[in-house]
Amino acid sequence: TLTDPSRRQAGSNQGPLELRSRHCKFLSYMFYQAVRDHKPVWMLEDMRTMEYFYWEENASLRTYSPSEALLYAVVHNHLPYAQYLLSHFPEEALQVPGEHFCYCPSSAPHLAMAVTYDRRDILGLIIKIAHKLPSLNSYINRTGCFHLEDGKTPLHLACELLRSETVLILLGNGASPRIKDSKGLTPLDVILEQMWDSKVNVASKKLCLDYLLLFMPSPQFKMRKILQDHPDHWTALLGEDKFNSLVGNTPTSLYLQAMQTILQSLPPSHFPKSIQELPIPQDLMGHGD
Incomplete structure (x- = not known):
């Protein structure tokens, strides 16, 4: 054939x-x-x-190229080969593949692919290399093609796929929850839209939402109007305190404010080790190594 x-x-x-x-x-x-x-x-x-x-x-x-080979390693979860490529060709491996692969020059296809296929071990390797290279300072926040991928960041993708552990890993390593895609949606909007559209996987959606709020003081998001227009629905879904906080009726809880302050002070390059040493609830520790 x-x-x-x-x-x-x-x-x-x-x-x-x-x-x-x-x-x-x-x-x-x-x-x-x-x-x-x-x-x-x-x-x-x-x-x-x-x-x-x-x-x-x-x-x-x-x-x-090492970049093309790494894409294959991510898709097929070949961890030893990904380790080899990233250790021997760190900058070349994370370059955007050549013209025969449909990726924008400013995108992060390997990271996006690792999120899409749930390759958390390889995701961790990629992030570790990105922290070490000045040329990849903003790598974790790169957006996909606006025409084909709606300008989504890897964090948008993780929220869209309800990969809560990956959401926490990305946030802890410097992913911004405030970046908007081509539709003007933040990752928080992505989760709230899913909660609005369907009652399936509610627990995973709530966990992604909680992680986003930990790294997002004074959240700004497009879905706020829908929350305000349907208070009964959202209060039953989120709880009264969280709903009122999101729509701006009340300030966030002191606990959440304290956690936001602590997490902002942690260096992304030491995540998740730094968060494992904090006295926080066990459910925030289940983000993988």
Whole structure:
């Protein structure tokens, strides 16, 4: 299935260039399959640096970049290979892949992919490298393509997918809950919209909401008007204190204010170790290592 059937039938009549093209296309597929099958790192690196042709016609001979290889490692959860690529090629591995991958130059596709596929171990490795490189100072807050991905940050994606542990990991490592996507929605809006639209997974939604509020003093969000217009619904869903705080009827609780102050003082590069040493409720500790 790797080549056109008519070409397979006429294989005996193909010239050396076309045969080499087919062979290189096969090698490119073999590399993808090898990452998927979690082959050893040394084997993957040998395959990655082999020259191959892209699937498109008239493409030039080339090799896979560390960035492209890391995308495959994230998708297929090949942790040892991700570790190797990030430790040996930290800046190259986190570059936006080439023109044959549809990503905006200012996006963070590896981080977004790790959130989407729930690869928290690889997510942690990526964030750790980003903290060390000045060129990736704002990496965790990069937005996706405004045309294809609605300008979502990785935090937007984590909230959309209700990955509460990932939400906390991102927030603790410097992800801003105030950035808006192309629709003007903050991550808090994303959660509130889901709570408004459906009663499914309410516990996960509430946990994501609580984590966001821990890192968001004086929250500003687009859904405030809907909360104000339907007080009974939201009071029953959130509780009276949280509802009144969100719509601005009352200040946030002293406990939440104290936690916000403490968390703001923690250096993101030491998260989650720094939060594990705080005397906070156990449910805030279940964010993974």
